[in-house]
Amino acid sequence: MKHVAFLSAACMLKDNPEARKDYWEYDLEISALAPACREAGIELVTRIWDDPDFDASHYDAAVIGTCWDYMQKPEAFEAALETIAGQTRLLNPFEIFRWNQRKTYLKDLAARGAPMIPTLWRDRADAATIDAAFEALGSDDIVVKPVLGGGAWRQARIRRGEALPSPENLPIAECMIQPFLPAVSQEGEYAFLFFGREFSHCARKLPAAGDYRVQSEYGGREEIHHPTDEELALANSVLACVEGDLLYARIDMLRGLDGQLALIELELIEPYLYPQQGPDMGAAFARALKALI
Template sequence: MDIAFLTCPGTHPGSPNRRADAYEHDVQVAAIRPELEARGHRLVEIDWRSPVAAFDGMPLVLVGTPWDYQDSEAEFLARLDALEAAGHLVCNSAATVRWNARKTYLRDLAECDVATIPTRWVEQPTTSDIAAAMEAFGCDTVVAKRQVGAGAEGQSIHRKASLDPDWSMAHPAMLQPFLPQIQTDGEYSFLFVDGAFSHVLCKRPASGDYRVQSIYGGSEEPYTPSDRDIAAALTAVTAIDHRPLYARIDMVRGHDGGLLLMEAELIEPFLYPAQGPLLGAMMADAIARRLEALVAPAT
């Protein structure tokens, strides 16, 4: 049975427009593909903008590496809706993706007692909003992020001593206090498949930076978490209404040593299979269970 894996021109194999970090797509597919083949399935990479008819014969669609979706959000969500309307099982579901696409989902999780970073939500922030956030948070450095964004795109850091009076962001934004623990302790990514814990890693930014993504020079290393750390990440997973097939829970350590949720990545996260050798098998088993559930009512 063919399983679709959504891509974009920046990640699709053979594309002349591949991103510098497209190797992560290759690593992820290489972990999942042989495990699916061992279970009698074939993974097919396909651009998410392909016509719905191109997905015929693919009952399950993985939202794999469509790493440009934030630039065409409405079109992307409409394509997932159309795929589901045509009878395809989309993982994660269109409802989950729609909820997760706007970082306001963090407010929902905070209301479910998930420990999160203090945040101010502003439609089109200017320097005055940055200054107000600094006063509210009692800090000298604030990070501005797009409410719809990925890979730190459009993100900026602002320091009280060097505020640019002409700065503004043309997108709805979230403003958060900068946590220096990102540079000293790192960011932790907890990987879950169908609600089951797979592995965790620690990501660190390049010297002088605060962004941990590989495209900015970030690096990662395996990490052995405590039971308390896993429980903190699991709290975020269990608070999600639509159980995701896969989830990456990104967290940072707070001043008290506990973990704070930075992001619950449910759309197109890199799953770091190199640090989780069982990830491919876990994904293949979870996909097989979803496929069995699809045909169960007809038997």
């Protein structure tokens, strides 16, 4: 029996008084993954990534899982993963993590032909920067996101003429600015899940009424989406832009103003895997993991 550490965060444990609102997503995910891995001869053991007693050398591999507090302490997270990668096989690999943790990786994917949403890259999200972004993007409705972050953390939708959100609700430093795309409220986002580069399933993510954020902690919900051949080919073309061994990948896409799907993110670090929309995802994950260890 192989032993693999599934890295998570203390804030994802339901008994923690400071648990996140979406802690239950860890429960759903590990409940789908652990039994399938056990059938494949792999014991998947949850370990907290910043637990000082965690020694990854006792495991055959370590999988970056629901480490959903890393954006609050990115330097510590990177240092921990570098240490873990020196003790065992890290999945996805450390070099993939370093590239994918900053959303500037989207520049690389754009250069390789991936379909993109128009994006401005700026050093700060202050009033002058945001005012100029309305003009540069030709839009009265924009979304500002931190370059390093996830789960809509410190992300804001801003309409021209409205007061800016408070500083704690804006990116701390570097940011990316995009036009707001109405399709997110009308059609939702699409999350294509791959394990070992093989397509597993697709979730359509829909925000709560009156919101645009699709994450469950803001009232978002998901449903199964059966992609067309064209949609799947597009997702595969994005994945083909990245080299190397990948245990998992999640490709998030949204319909742009031109009516075509465009890339929001390529999640290669700690994506939620949407187990409820992929009834066979546990077995697919286990097969991919077994092939890599």
